[in-house]
Amino acid sequence: MPAFVVGAGIASAMTADRTNPASDETYVTGTRPVAQWSVAMARDGAEYRWVRSTGRVHRYRPQQEGQLQTRWGPAPPVLASAIRRFFPAGEWVNAAEIAYCESGWNPRALADTVASRGPCGTRYQLPNGQWATTERSRGYFQINGCSHPQWDSDDLYDPERNAEAAAHLHRQRGNWGAWFISAGKLGLPR
Secondary structure, three states: OOOOOOOHHHHHHHHHHHOOOOOOOOEEOOOHHHHHEEEEEEEEEOOEEOOOOOOEEEEEOOOOOOOEEEEEEEOOHHHHHHHHHHHHHHHHHHHHHHHHHHOOOOOOOOOEOOHHHOOOEEEEOOOOEEEOOOEEEEEEOOOOOOOOHOOOHHHHOOOOHHHHHHHHHHHHHHOOOOHHHHHHOOOOOO
């Protein structure tokens, strides 16, 4: 997991709350001291703000029942519900963030290179010279039907079915390696 950079005030508050940073601390500077503050997200979904004029750290936790707060805002309720159903609690935020990286939280997302490049397993060269293999990935977590034929179905547009398949892959691997690029961007084990 990458080390995020946060100031002493926010670091101290997070330590006291037994949580860790999930983002770097960013600074907002206004024209008056009261408008100068910094913010960082914690792994538990809380937002920590340090206000310059008071020197105090304020915590903002998601208030709505069922909401799953990520660094990009709350996950869609139907996705949050499915994640809570199939993933262990300690992975809820990670799962929502993987889904955001994979599909932009679009339950109808489709990455289909089979239609243009050939049947599942066909290798082709990308414009940057790297090689790729055809895929037909669907839904929030972009479950690849070519790699997992048991899930090569439009049923994966259903958020519950998609999250169930994703949780199965996560449990099977014991990490986020099935979403290698997204996991790398998020600093998750792969």
